[in-house]
Amino acid sequence: MKFCSNCGESVVLRIPEGDNRERFVCDNCHTIHYQNPNIVAGCIPEWEGRILLCKRAIEPRYGLWTLPAGFMENGETTEQAAMRETHEEAGANVEITSLYGLFSIPHISQVYMLYHGFLVNGAYEAGCESLECRLFNEQDIPWDKLAFPVVRETLQRFFADRKHGKDLPLQRGEIIKHPKRES
Amino acid sequence: MKFCSNCGESVVLRIPEGDNRERFVCDNCHTIHYQNPNIVAGCIPEWEGRILLCKRAIEPRYGLWTLPAGFMENGETTEQAAMRETHEEAGANVEITSLYGLFSIPHISQVYMLYHGFLVNGAYEAGCESLECRLFNEQDIPWDKLAFPVVRETLQRFFADRKHGKDLPLQRGEIIKHPKRES
Numbered sequence: 001m002k003f004c005s006n007c008g009e010s011v012v013l014r015i016p017e018g019d020n021r022e023r024f025v026c027d028n029c030h031t032i033h034y035q036n037p038n039i040v041a042g043c044i045p046e047w048e049g050r051i052l053l054c055k056r057a058i059e060p061r062y063g064l065w066t067l068p069a070g071f072m073e074n075g076e077t078t079e080q081a082a083m084r085e086t087h088e089e090a091g092a093n094v095e096i097t098s099l100y101g102l103f104s105i106p107h108i109s110q111v112y113m114l115y116h117g118f119l120v121n122g123a124y125e126a127g128c129e130s131l132e133c134r135l136f137n138e139q140d141i142p143w144d145k146l147a148f149p150v151v152r153e154t155l156q157r158f159f160a161d162r163k164h165g166k167d168l169p170l171q172r173g174e175i176i177k178h179p180k181r182e183s
Numbered sequence: 184m185k186f187c188s189n190c191g192e193s194v195v196l197r198i199p200e201g202d203n204r205e206r207f208v209c210d211n212c213h214t215i216h217y218q219n220p221n222i223v224a225g226c227i228p229e230w231e232g233r234i235l236l237c238k239r240a241i242e243p244r245y246g247l248w249t250l251p252a253g254f255m256e257n258g259e260t261t262e263q264a265a266m267r268e269t270h271e272e273a274g275a276n277v278e279i280t281s282l283y284g285l286f287s288i289p290h291i292s293q294v295y296m297l298y299h300g301f302l303v304n305g306a307y308e309a310g311c312e313s314l315e316c317r318l319f320n321e322q323d324i325p326w327d328k329l330a331f332p333v334v335r336e337t338l339q340r341f342f343a344d345r346k347h348g349k350d351l352p353l354q355r356g357e358i359i360k361h362p363k364r365e366s
Contacts, residue, residue, distance in 0.1 A: 001188045005207075005216070008186035008193075018311075021256065024188075033188070037255050038219050039294060072220050073204065077287035077357050078294055099353060102282065104260035111222060111261055128201075170282060170353055174260050 006031045037109040041081035042069020044101070044158055045094050047119040050135035051155070053142075054089050057131045061147035067114060067154065068092070082115045090133045091125035094118060100168050101154040107177040112150050116158075116168055150175050189214045220292040224264035225252020227284070227341055228277050230302040233318035234338070236325075237272050240314045244330035250297060250337065251275070265298045273316045274308035277301065283351050284337040290360040295333050299341075299351055333358050 004011050004026035011024040016032050024033040044067055045052040053065045068089040072081035079096055086094050094117035101114035126133045136142075138159045146152045157171045187194050187209035194207040199215050207216040227250055228235040236248045251272040255264035262279055269277050277300035284297035309316045319325075321342045329335045340354045 003186055003188050003191035005184045005186050005188045005194075008191045010191075011188075034254070035257055036221050037257055039222065071217070072294075074218055074220055074292040075289050077289055078285065079287070079355070080289075099285065099355065102261065104262070106258050106260055106263075109257040111255075172262070172282065 001033060001035075004029060004031055005033065035109075037104075037111055039072040039078065039081070040069050040110050040112045041072045041078050041085060042067050042112070042114050043082050043086040043094050043096070044114055044116045044154065045086055045090065045092055045119050045124075046116065047122045047135055050137050051141070051158075052090055052092060052119065052124055052133060052135050054126070054130040055132040055134075056129070056147055057126075058129050063131065064145050064147035065142050066147040066151050069112065069114065072113075078113050079115065082113065083117075086117075087127075089127045089129050091127055092123060092133075093120040095120060098168055099170055100158065101150075102170060102172045103150050103153065103175055104173075105150065105175040112154075112175075114154055149178060184216060184218075187212060187214055188216065218292075220287075220294055222255040222261065222264070223252050223293050223295045224255045224261050224268060225250050225295070225297050226265050226269040226277050226279070227297055227299045227337065228269055228273065228275055228302050228307075229299065230305045230318055233320050234324070234341075235273055235275060235302065235307055235316060235318050237309070237313040238315040238317075239312070239330055240309075241312050246314065247328050247330035248325050249330040249334050252295065252297065255296075261296050262298065265296065266300075269300075270310075272310045272312050274310055275306060275316075276303040278303060281351055282353055283341065284333075285353060285355045286333050286336065286358055287356075288333065288358040295337075295358075297337055332361060 001024045007029040009028035011026050013022050054068050068086040070085040086092050096115045096117040100116040103112040124133050161168050184207045190212040192211035194209050196205050237251050251269040253268040269275050279298045279300040283299040286295040307316050
């Protein structure tokens, strides 16, 4: 951020009075510009024991596999965001059963919220951000071609929990920065 | 938003190519400015069966009672944000037990994440954003002087769930706009 989005003058980075963190501040119109984490909402869509993954048609991680998920928009609930992203990326309607994964990724200021749900009628098709969508059994998950560490972490915990056969617990965690990757 | 925070030129509101929502777009440097919901993280701090509430020393809702909570900051986890806010507003350290309340408030684009936890040693004191902090039994909760609908909803569900005596379930919900209030 270089300029004030309210008045167009230059902003400076400093700790405002009464605060304890640096913010971009406008000395012309006195607006303080707060920057906060974003929510990435998505689903673990299940159908007949298999999980639906999407092969990314966009950067970052073009060609790698992920769960359908994306940035939550203003004016929606977290559940609506998760269902919308699943429909946009995988052409699938899901009936949400529970919140399964809640992962903070502090080094990129994102919070992932991944809901478990069942596909409606088993229908899906690749959306414009996906090269392909496919249902995978646990043993066929492309572990070495997953797009993001949070997807790997979620799927590993999910399959382990599902073996217990009870209600899925909420899994919380933090994704630490990998030394050689951005997220 | 009126000006581009990257180059200082005026922005326009329109749907970018490949998108389906209006965004503030800069035709000079071609930056698209996304605006997304904020997370409000906080705690339901418990001590010897009582719940710690804070009487607000700031607007909005000056003088009304709330759970300690506030905007999550970049670079922290949701749990860290909840504990930080509880320390800032109520001078209290909490040991988090579980995520209890997850509430979307779409009309103000906020997502509340309220963790249940126990006070460490029962210690607390009003922070600079609180006029007073106090532990309340269920029957003493100032129901007609609560600051926000999400606080009421959380406390009502919490006391009902706690009567069952088992592990607290995750409560999810949506807070609808009250016709006469902003949130």
